[in-house]
Amino acid sequence: MKSLLFQFLLPCLLPLILVADSPREAPSNKKVHSPNHKFFALLEPTRQLTTVYRAGKPNVKLWEMPGWHPATFLSNDGDHLVIGYDGVNLLDPGTNPKEPMITLFNRGKQVAVITLGDLVKDQSKLMRTESHLFWGDYIGFTENGDFRLRTADGITYAVSPEGHLQALTPRQ
Secondary structure (H helix, E strand, O other): OHHHHHHHHHHHHHHHHHHHOOOOOOOOOEEEEOOOOOEEEEEEOOOOEEEEEEOOOOOEEEEEEEOOOOOEEEOOOOOEEEEEOOOOOEEOOOOOOOOEEEEEEEOOEEEEEEEHHHHOOOHHHOEEOOOOEEOEEEEEEOOOOOEEEEEOOOOEEEEOOOOOEEEOOOOO
16 A cells, blocks of 8 residues: 555655755746635735735735745635745755744744744655655635645645644654
8 A cells, every 4th residue: 555655646646755855946926826716915025025905906905924934835715835845855864853844924924933843853864855854735715714735755735824733644
């Protein structure tokens, strides 16, 4: 079973790993939409500002918070924002298990932090790339408001807007 899972998972992840180990692009203005496209966050690196809008004619500013982050996700209600690890899916070797991998916000106020150690209990499961360690991928928000992510050891997690972590697939 483990071999079958590895045979299925590796071909799916390999293109992401290879692309992900290339240099990051320079910060630039970025628009991140909620899955339902009713809301968007405008990320401005020069101002170090993230502003959330209700999409429409005209767009309506709802709230803002300081910061610009390469891995940012907005919920379908426009209230919840997840900021991922700045290295996105790659870690520097020797990264501390206490490193925040996702930080959850409600209208700009931090509500929870999920660390590398919360997600990957056995650091030997991290996949080595040319210069980094692949820890997993962000999937994004679901219709019911959970945030999903998948770790290198094949575990998919759901994180509630309040920061409750639930493994959806069993640990090997």
